[in-house]
Amino acid sequence: MGFFKRFVKAITNPKTIITAAVMALINPVGSASFLISTAIYAAGTAALTALTPLPEIPNFNDFLSETRNRTQMVRQPAVPRRAVYGEVRVSGVLAHIESTEDNKFLHLVIMVANHEIDSFQKFFINDEELTMNGVNVTAPAKYVGKVVIETAVGTDDQAALANLVSRTKFTNNHRLQGIAYIYARLEFDRDAFPQGIPNISALIRGKKVFDPRDSSTAFSTNPALCIRDYLTDTRYGLSCASSEINDTAFTTAANICDETKSLAAGGTETQFTFNGTVESSASPKNLISQMLTSCGGIL
Numbered sequence: 001m002g003f004f005k006r007f008v009k010a011i012t013n014p015k016t017i018i019t020a021a022v023m024a025l026i027n028p029v030g031s032a033s034f035l036i037s038t039a040i041y042a043a044g045t046a047a048l049t050a051l052t053p054l055p056e057i058p059n060f061n062d063f064l065s066e067t068r069n070r071t072q073m074v075r076q077p078a079v080p081r082r083a084v085y086g087e088v089r090v091s092g093v094l095a096h097i098e099s100t101e102d103n104k105f106l107h108l109v110i111m112v113a114n115h116e117i118d119s120f121q122k123f124f125i126n127d128e129e130l131t132m133n134g135v136n137v138t139a140p141a142k143y144v145g146k147v148v149i150e151t152a153v154g155t156d157d158q159a160a161l162a163n164l165v166s167r168t169k170f171t172n173n174h175r176l177q178g179i180a181y182i183y184a185r186l187e188f189d190r191d192a193f194p195q196g197i198p199n200i201s202a203l204i205r206g207k208k209v210f211d212p213r214d215s216s217t218a219f220s221t222n223p224a225l226c227i228r229d230y231l232t233d234t235r236y237g238l239s240c241a242s243s244e245i246n247d248t249a250f251t252t253a254a255n256i257c258d259e260t261k262s263l264a265a266g267g268t269e270t271q272f273t274f275n276g277t278v279e280s281s282a283s284p285k286n287l288i289s290q291m292l293t294s295c296g297g298i299l
Helices: 004-008 013-027 029-049 060-070 161-167 223-232 247-257 284-292
Strands: 082-085 085-088 093-100 105-113 117-125 131-133 136-139 145-151 180-187 200-211 216-221 260-262 266-272 278-279
Touching: 060 085, 082 085, 082 105, 082 223, 085 117, 085 278, 105 161, 105 200, 117 180, 117 284, 136 145, 136 200, 145 161, 145 216, 161 180, 200 223, 223 247, 223 284, 278 284
Parallel strands: 082 200
Antiparallel strands: 082 278, 085 200, 093 105, 105 180, 117 200, 131 136, 145 180, 200 216, 260 266
């Protein structure tokens, strides 16, 4: 890296060097000229190769840190917008917290995604998976009768949850349109919640994406379709027009991602999938690079 920095500093215009190399190779004068031209060409090629952007593959510690962060409830006045693709376990931002009936009940509203999602699959308190019957917890036993969980998937026209309105200061105007969220009501119990407010998270099936192969819009873990969605999304993506998208290339890529591979232990699995989150605090270039690592692709 030190050599590269010195090399770049010495070169004021890589394009000029490449041009000079090509001109010299067209009509070299003597062996010395040819060797000099070859050296210039090699240096120019190295410069272009070094300047070619490559996906930044996160190391394992970064992956663990990111996973922990997205499954933790946070209470902040301003946070980046988050999109969820594929199937991911997430928590989110506490949009509202309120106690009622002389602190008997605690009400939590947790925003998990800034768009409509396909569905909520599972719920967790701290790291314990809950068994649910409708909105009521049936296991673990310590949470039975103590926890009620309702959800909104984040449609643009969603209404406020009726129980949230009737039990708290939320009104029918607090609709959180376009935001998927969890509403949890906890009944105070020192044995159930010995450390105070627990961390609540959920396994969700994220954003519905457009598929140019059949013009459908549905949940998918296909990396090519998720990347295409980010490029065209007008809220937090790049707002690319459909005319700027080469759907022939994306169709080919999507088909490759959907190919199945045999497993040594038996059965098959899809060749490439994308299951992760995208946050507006990161640059589009870095986000796209990270998304591309899920399928070893280039854009």
